[in-house]
Amino acid sequence: MFDLDGVLVDSEPVWEEVRRAFVADHGGTWQPDTQSRLMGMSTAEWASYLRELGVRMEPDDIARGVVAEMADRYRDGVPLMPGAVEAVRRLSADLPLGLASSSPRRLIDVVLDAAGLKECFAATVSTEEVPRGKPAPDGYLEAARRMEVDPHGCVAVEDSSNGLRSAYAAGMRVIAVPHPRYPPAPDALALAWRVLPDLDALTPGSLS
Template identity: 60%
Template sequence: MPLEAIVFDLDGVLIDSEPVWEEVRRGYVASRGGRWLPDTQQRLMGMSTVEWAAYIATDLVDGVTAEEVAYTVIDQMSERYQGGPPLLPGAEDAVRRLAAHRPLGLASSSPRALIDLVLGRLGVEGLFRATVSTEEVDAGKPAPDGYLTVAAQLEVRAEDCVAIEDSSNGLRSAHAAGMTVVAIPREAHPPSDDALALAAHVAKDLDELTPELLGGL
């Protein structure tokens, strides 16, 4: 199949934001006397804003609404990013290198406000022809909705796209959409073996992503 477009995830692929998300959400739960469970961070990865806010309000904290959770957490995340998002090594170069080769899309579990803030701060917002937040589709990752929407906005078939992902839910989402998946696992939150097995290629870092590599998949 011809490679028609390349679709990035954001958190854990372009920015090292998962530790920030965990710190902010864990802090929020603790400040309300809630319960942070051993599997909470893994469960939250890939959820849309509606999904993770509802999970925190229902399972971890008493006496708050999902809307209150989302507003407070996103506001705190925006404050943390104001000094510059935690860019991963090689992120900007990888985006610019691949944008010169094929149209780029982005499918992220971050809310729209944070997507726009991060891409603007990096100065690469104009290089993405389509960006989708899972809060803008029916279901977050591991459902394929976000990736399918990006492909539709790019006017290409999902099967003709390569997706760059790091998490278990992200890998499952892109694969369920029919995309060829490249995994860049994060040591702090490695994907499960069964999710990693869905990847056509496992890269050690963003510098490994070249037009030749992706075109050969």
């Protein structure tokens, strides 16, 4: 099971830039811990949170505005993580793959289409499609359900604190590939079954 943002796509800096500017442009105040709190939230959750920061719009309108800006950025090029395409293709040759992402469905599809990876995944889930975002396990559990596999037999690849907590709560073994700019909290990293330096180290052998 793969996460998307921060694992396959170096999108967290883009999300931060877009949401930070959106908050400033609409009367809100970005807080020092805002970015870390946002990581893993579903679209509905982070849109409501931005409203709490003082954005004078309804959450649905906040979500539409931010996602539209993200889609515009991706049209200029999807910032794939080094080794992402190779890692997915390497594993998909031998294993069924799923994806559980906090990104909205629109952006998941844009990324996988642009990278030519859509056919590599047996199931993809946006936390828009489940009751709760990360750190709740809902997205990972739904991906396992769609693939008709036992979550306890799955290995999840994550980078963020809330992502690690989510996959662990789903009963999966978790491989952490920490993002250098947004490293997970020590207590979240302690949940990892294995920590890898980058996606080049993610091989079928690293899953056993």
